[in-house]
Amino acid sequence: MSTVIGIAFGNTNSSIAYEKDGKVEVIANPDGDRFIPSTVSYVGSDEYSGLEAKAQLIRNAANTVTNFRDYLGKPFSNIDASAAKASSKPTDGGSAVAYKLERGNGEEAVSVDEIAVRHLTKLQEAAKDYIGKPIDGIVIAVPTDFDEATTKAVVKACEGAKMPVLQVISEPAAALLASDAGNAEISSGDRVSLVLDLGGIRSDAAVIATRGGVYTTLATHHAFGLGGNKLDDALVNYFAKEFEKKHKLNPLEDKRGVAKLVHESEAVKKTLSNTSSATFAIESLAGGIDYHGTVNRLRFELVAKAIFAEFNTFALEAVKKAGLDPLDVDEVLLVGGTANIPKIAKLLSSSFENATVVAPAVESKAVEPAELVARGAAIQAALVADFDESEIADSTQAVVTVAPHTTAPIGVKLADGSLKVIIPQDTPLPVKKSVVLPAKGSFFAQIYEGKHSIDEKEVTPTNDDDDSDFDDEPYTERTKKVEGTHLLGELGLDGITGDKVEVIVNITRELKLEISAREIGGAGVVRGVAGTAKLE
Amino acid sequence: MSLPTLPSGWASANSEGFVAHSAFTSPVKRQIEPVGPGFLAHARRTLRGRTWSEDEK
Ligand SMILES: Nc1ncnc2c1ncn2[C@@H]1O[C@H](COP(=O)(O)OP(=O)(O)OP(=O)(O)O)[C@@H](O)[C@H]1O
Ligand SMILES: [Mg+2]
Numbered sequence: 200m201s202t203v204i205g206i207a208f209g210n211t212n213s214s215i216a217y218e219k220d221g222k223v224e225v226i227a228n229p230d231g232d233r234f235i236p237s238t239v240s241y242v243g244s245d246e247y248s249g250l251e252a253k254a255q256l257i258r259n260a261a262n263t264v265t266n267f268r269d270y271l272g273k274p275f276s277n278i279d280a281s282a283a284k285a286s287s288k289p290t291d292g293g294s295a296v297a298y299k300l301e302r303g304n305g306e307e308a309v310s311v312d313e314i315a316v317r318h319l320t321k322l323q324e325a326a327k328d329y330i331g332k333p334i335d336g337i338v339i340a341v342p343t344d345f346d347e348a349t350t351k352a353v354v355k356a357c358e359g360a361k362m363p364v365l366q367v368i369s370e371p372a373a374a375l376l377a378s379d380a381g382n383a384e385i386s387s388g389d390r391v392s393l394v395l396d397l398g399g400i401r402s403d404a405a406v407i408a409t410r411g412g413v414y415t416t417l418a419t420h421h422a423f424g425l426g427g428n429k430l431d432d433a434l435v436n437y438f439a440k441e442f443e444k445k446h447k448l449n450p451l452e453d454k455r456g457v458a459k460l461v462h463e464s465e466a467v468k469k470t471l472s473n474t475s476s477a478t479f480a481i482e483s484l485a486g487g488i489d490y491h492g493t494v495n496r497l498r499f500e501l502v503a504k505a506i507f508a509e510f511n512t513f514a515l516e517a518v519k520k521a522g523l524d525p526l527d528v529d530e531v532l533l534v535g536g537t538a539n540i541p542k543i544a545k546l547l548s549s550s551f552e553n554a555t556v557v558a559p560a561v562e563s564k565a566v567e568p569a570e571l572v573a574r575g576a577a578i579q580a581a582l583v584a585d586f587d588e589s590e591i592a593d594s595t596q597a598v599v600t601v602a603p604h605t606t607a608p609i610g611v612k613l614a615d616g617s618l619k620v621i622i623p624q625d626t627p628l629p630v631k632k633s634v635v636l637p638a639k640g641s642f643f644a645q646i647y648e649g650k651h652s653i654d655e656k657e658v659t660p661t662n663d664d665d666d667s668d669f670d671d672e673p674y675t676e677r678t679k680k681v682e683g684t685h686l687l688g689e690l691g692l693d694g695i696t697g698d699k700v701e702v703i704v705n706i707t708r709e710l711k712l713e714i715s716a717r718e719i720g721g722a723g724v725v726r727g728v729a730g731t732a733k734l735e
Numbered sequence: 736m737s738l739p740t741l742p743s744g745w746a747s748a749n750s751e752g753f754v755a756h757s758a759f760t761s762p763v764k765r766q767i768e769p770v771g772p773g774f775l776a777h778a779r780r781t782l783r784g785r786t787w788s789e790d791e792k
Contacts, residue, residue, distance in 0.1 A: 366769070368768070368769065368770050369768060369770075372768035372770045372771075373770065376770050376771045379771070407768070411773060412771060412772065412773020412774075412776070413767050413768075413771075413773045413774055413777050414767065414768040414770065414771065414773070414774070415765050415766070415767050415768065416766070416768060417765075575770070578771075579770050579771070582771070582772065582775060593778075593782060594769065594775070594778040594782070595769045598781065599769075599777070599778045599781045599782065600766055600767055600769050601764050601765070601766055601767075602764070602765065602767055602777075602781075603762035603763065603764055603765075604762055604763055604764070604765045605759065605760075605762055606760050606761070606762060606763055607759070607760050609759060611738070612739070613736055613737065613738065613739070614737050614738060614739040614740075615736075619736065625765075627765070627767055627777070628762055636736065636737055636738045637736070637737040637738070638737060638738040638740070639737075639740065640740060641740045641741040641746070642738040642739070642740065642741065643738065643739045643740060643741045643742065643745065644738055648759050648760060685757065685759075685760075686756045686757070687756055687757055687758070687759055688753065688754060688755050688756050689749075689753065689754040689756070690752060690753055691741045691745050691746060691749065691752055691753075692741070692746075692752050693741055693746040700738055702738075706759075710762065712758065712759055714753075725751070725752030725753050726753060727751065727753035727754075727755055728755065729755050729756065729757070729758070729759075730755060730756075730757050730758030730759070731758055732758045732759050732760070732761055732762060733758075733761050734761060734762060734764070735761040735762070735763050735764075
């Protein structure tokens, strides 16, 4: 059995996960960190990585490289340099982005590819140390907006770090896989998930339909610049103003003052995900004056109110892009470090009324959101560990990964006129599914294609209990419904002896719709081919 | 939640117990995510039925 691991490689943090005896764990590096800052720093000829490198942002920002992942495989003209505003400036290195760094031999240009290799090598060494064996292969996750060039650059960097890449998968699919493996009790089965990955410098969303354990991404959405750093900045500005009120000095005028505030603000923000108040202490913030105090969660929520609203809007936009209504979402899976913030989970709970929000603040069994991508990559790595290269290539070719999908639900009409969905919309074909329904004496199964719609009803609340804080504002109640709109075929049988009937819908590879119904506990069965669809 | 009973006359008019009406709406091609045990099962099924998919091309 080969030694394989999963890697999450973010702009802000990276993580390594390993599956052993069916259990997945996120590995700590020698410093004890499981969320390893994707940062590389040089002090003279010494190289620092992870948290030690990140600490250099205060004194040695010019020789510290952060937020570089999204620069891989892109010409300088295509990058957003503002992502590295607090660290070494990206420059045009010709074929790739480069940094001007002082590494003990005067200033030299270091390509982003080399920085990535240095960072990934640390991950490789940490994994090898922990497992006690060299790493034979990895599965790495990348965002859904990565194209061939950027993906290739990531793979090359992994290989440069002595980690052969078995497979590259998408971050949201990895996260969903990890969540499904960890939490069958929270949500499982066919559903529509909104996977919201809220990181440090970007937010990514994917709307994914799960059908029979197969994931289909229906839409993706990205917001660059929206992430935890923006929340840190909001706290930085708040602290700076408070400090200035008291001491008539603006700490933002000094670069080091800004860096200190950023560092402390991030710590305060993280503490406030778990407790209702946090203390802070900064030595010599400006004019030699120390700054310390406490701040509570409510204050933070006020200071960051507009940003929280942005996350919520971003989530709604993603669902709209998929052509769905918020009520169509069954699960909101929160991923990434910023997904730990209780207020964000709460806002999403009210925006997605039909959904289970999977986040630590609202669901105690949720897996730590910042671990999900690495865990999913590790699960996939274990699944393909013993495949040879050609087997993986075969399985990921288009004849396998591109499949026709239904565009509308198919179901059977019930006695009350409603439609019982058997095959939901967006199901990959071929598929065979059935339902068992009560029937007496005879049955009539009309198979319909259906349509989802939203019913809107104005509700004026009535104050029956003379409640003093009664809210009599009328509101719109929205409910989801599905109706049969298009009759596909009919099955009927008289004189059945049992009291249950199984209705089976089978769509073949040739797109033939075969329907049948059989009496359970009896011999009666009827069947036929309703029709054959054409591929668009 | 139960099935309706047969309308009168339906069984005698349709002795097979079946009537075809129409095909379902044309499906659209979408990419499925190549991850997880569900996908691997799908890949095995597809690759086994591959002679058919090669005919299709
Ligand atoms: N417990 C917490 N509460 C609030 N924020 C947190 C918590 N833990 C981490 N964060 C924040 O999460 C962000 C990092 O998220 P993550 O590790 O998912 O980054 P990433 O995937 O590298 O993201 P990106 O590529 O967007 O930079 C940072 O802004 C960090 O401050
Ligand atoms: Mg991320």
